[in-house]
Amino acid sequence: MPTGWVRPSTIRAGAIPCSWPASTGCTARWGTRGDVFEAESSVAVLADALRTRLAGPPAEPWSEPRADAPLARRLRGLLDDHVTEGVVLAEVAGELGAHPSHLVRSFTREYGIAPHRYLTGRRLDVARRLLLAGVAAAEAAGLAGFYDQAHLTRHFRRFLGTTPAAYARSAERMSA
DSSP, X not given: OOTTOOOGGGOOTTSSOOXXXXXXXXXXXXXXXXXXHHHHHHHHHHHHHHHHXXXXXXXXXTOOOOOOHHHHHHHHHHHHHTTTTOOOXXXXXXXXXXXXXXXXXXXXHHHSSOHXXXXXXXXXXXXXXXXXXTOOHHHHHHHHTOSSHHHHHHHHHHHHSSOHHHHHHHHHHHHO
16 A cells, blocks of 8 residues: 555545535634635535545546536525625535535535635625715625624625725716
8 A cells, every 4th residue: 555545445425524514603713605615615625625634535636526507506506696795515415415525525616616616706795885875885795694894895806906995986986
């Protein structure tokens, strides 16, 4: 057996955690359900990668599991229905009857973006519409599902390259 590999028989089901439920109190550490969803998604993918690595080399290294398009569409529907309040990966996985890492992989393969990034993008769309309607950035942040204005600003800069206030000002100038 190659160095660094573990016999598959030594891996117990559930030995590697598959998610990080918000009910464990990590909301206080991470700030918002959106950030918790991002952390859960990352942990699920990491745990899946560890399970794969510890199980040994695949029988057919060139074969890749096929994406589950209907499952990805159902997850997208749930994300669209819960844009402002967010979701918990473990709860969504239970509702859809799939493993959390399978949900993340299927969604990413189908849409080319991780589910937490999709949710953040949808929240930014809501915030942009609110800013264009004249809502203050602090209020728009809460209405769009962000924890506070700083949380909105961080993601706004990352995705759009500007601050919410500068975006609102440029929209005002264009309409004048």
